[in-house]
Amino acid sequence: MKALTIAGVGPGDPSLLTLAAVEAIQESTVVSYPVSTREGDSLAEKIASKWITKDKKKLPLHFPMVDDQNTLKSAWRVAGNELMKMVEKGERVVFLAQGDISLFSTGSYLLKELEKYHPKCIVNLIPGVTSFSAAAAISRLPLAFQEEQLLVLPVPGSYEELKVILSDAPHKKKVVVLLKLGKKWQWVKPLLEELDLIKKAIFAERIGSSDQQILRASDLSSGKRPYFSLLLIRQSWPLTMP
Incomplete structure (x- = not known):
């Protein structure tokens, strides 16, 4: 049966690749990865570069x-067709996606494209470490205990929408993870200050890279932040703790 693999390569640190992802790359003859601009660099390729040996064909x-x-839709269609051309030639193909393949991932769209237009192709999926789980580990902030809830979402589009979410969170014992912070930090910071949460929030950007930053949001200046930046917001702790 014809098959290819979609593998998550984690947020940035090559040491966070799973053994399964490394094995899939090593066994492949073609390594594919996403680029946001033609002829541009791929963060997924950079993360996994240690295992992409010279004998492997590259397919950006x-x-x-x-x-x-x-x-x-056109991009997904082209990508699916290009991958299938390689599979039809008998190549062992692995597509690399940053982070985890099932969470805000290019890999998820690619999976659905292949299921719809190339249903006979078997797609093997390998999960990866998420940016927020890596940030939580580095900052030593547990994401959830016992009956607590964990809410993971991109930063909402408006001040009022996020205010409702953050105001509701402590009543439901909910830890909030805000992804894709970017330029929205310009209005998110004043909101955290208004709700007295600025010292309870952890900011992280470019997790796993050489220039990563992880610090309390209260120590972060105003202004735009990179697209790959996030906030971890824990407003309370369980009553029973060590």
């Missing part, structure tokens, strides 16, 4: 960061 696939549905 263009996934533009746009909102236009037709452009996105």
